[in-house]
Amino acid sequence: MNIHQLEYILAVDQFKSFSKAADYCHVTQATLSAMVKKLEEQLDIVIFDRKANPIATTENGREILVQAQQVVAHANALLASSKAINQKIEGRVKMGIIPTIASSILPLIMKFLVEKYPLLNLEIHEVTTNQLVKDLREGKLDVGILSTPIAATDLETELLYVEDLRLYGHLAAGEKKMSKAALSQQRIFLLQEGHCLRDQIIQLCDLKKNKSLPSNLSVESNTFDTLLNLVDTFQGMTLLPALYVSQLNEERKQHLLALEDGTLSREVSICYYRPYAKWNIIRRLQTEITEIVQRHLS
């Protein structure tokens, strides 16, 4: 017995015709006929008197139909519920974001999300990648936004966007570009230890930590703003993610430099460990953020 068969007999009962019922159910008359017969055989009850005109429901069939109605109604209710659940974006969601991403995307997405989903209570926690992974595993956070790839294979990540890293600094004689190779000879200001962007840049640019820092200066910054001030003062360089760059004032944009050979970039992804309870919300956040950021990057 299956739900389709029950729908078929309900349709036959309604239309008093196998052919019309078949149309209604979007199957051929042959299929419906065979399925009704099969159900009757399984229940060992003849539901319809096909010799009557129009087709009549037998006394026993009537009892079965009443029950079939119940089953089908509840099955439809279940399907309706599942759709409703997928529409419902509400409740508390704890989201961790690493600082170098938070500073650029929070201004972009928060207003939009809060207005579009008034019932969604989005709690933002700014944490490092390591802490984020830990909190996700422990269930302290529901979802995170960080830079991929990450080592943790037990977390699932979905790419949100790829963001260029832009070079900021002062070159002599109004030069506006430099080569990747030259970069490693420059004085590069980086974020403090613990920021994954720091490690990524070191790796991407093949920097040796000791060489890249001014020997008489050990200050490392916690924010891009401080980095910019250091660069403006000491004439070094730094690398900034594209979304942050778009917020700079015109004067500072003058000091953006192009790389002669290729680009540097980082991936930004949404990730979760237990997607399950709030999966639909997480997925919705993913699509919304992707869309918003795409608009800003293009």
Place this chain on the structure above:
Amino acid sequence: MNIHQLEYILAVDQFKSFSKAADYCHVTQATLSAMVKKLEEQLDIVIFDRKANPIATTENGREILVQAQQVVAHANALLASSKAINQKIEGRVKMGIIPTIASSILPLIMKFLVEKYPLLNLEIHEVTTNQLVKDLREGKLDVGILSTPIAATDLETELLYVEDLRLYGHLAAGEKKMSKAALSQQRIFLLQEGHCLRDQIIQLCDLKKNKSLPSNLSVESNTFDTLLNLVDTFQGMTLLPALYVSQLNEERKQHLLALEDGTLSREVSICYYRPYAKWNIIRRLQTEITEIVQRHLS
């Protein structure tokens, strides 16, 4: 979505384990796992958090499970109903029986059926084969008992039993048997026109109506009892169905004759045109009658 899948998730929710649920549902863990996954994909809702220990039902999953419970419960109710319906032998059933069968089997079956099925209201109508077929077609009767084969292909018949036809008559010198060939030379007393047994005997014994009857006697009987009296008086012969013979007194049983070559017999079948409304009852009657008669014939 199907009912099995819903049963699977109910079992997982109950046992908090895919393996145990699979055992409970009598499928392998792989099957259950795949089906749960499939349902989750179809509903686009993750029902279980497999990373929790023990496995947890998600918030959304809980809503689905409540509905699934409803569906499965009603489906089971339907199956239970169908079984109950098949057990229930009650209500009014109009049964037609041709006279030559009625006289022998009604005494055998009526008491038994009335006692075993107190809620069954069995109305017996003694009618000829032609009338029986007509009444079945018109819905005036629900079921008939007659001798097969019959010409009407639109009626369905199920064999109840095969009944020997026994030869009754007086032979000279205490002879107890005669050949089939000799039979057609004898004076045979038959039932009136309209009784199908009459026609069957004429056909079986290859009798020509005119030859077989005493030329100065045109009385044809309506009952076996009259036939017997005619035979006893005029020294002819007649053929009686086995079940009727078993009711004869000892003296008359002395006049039963054996056929030297082979036997004569007739089929007795139950038949119906619209089995549908009372199918279960008809089928039950069939099995009961077959069994009772079998006991009496053996």
Place this chain on the structure above:
DNA sequence: TCATATCTATAGATTTTATCTATGCCAAAT
């Protein structure tokens, strides 16, 4: 009553689906 039209049942082929066995993978526990 005969032909026609309508409707259901059946046959055979095809596609989909459920299920199984075997195995991989992960996490918890020893």
Place this chain on the structure above:
DNA sequence: ATTTGGCATAGATAAAATCTATAGATATGA
């Protein structure tokens, strides 16, 4: 660190639903 228990996946197989085409049966109209 290795083992154990449990869920997921792959590939093969079996079962079932569905389709097209056609037969058979019933009702309708000339």
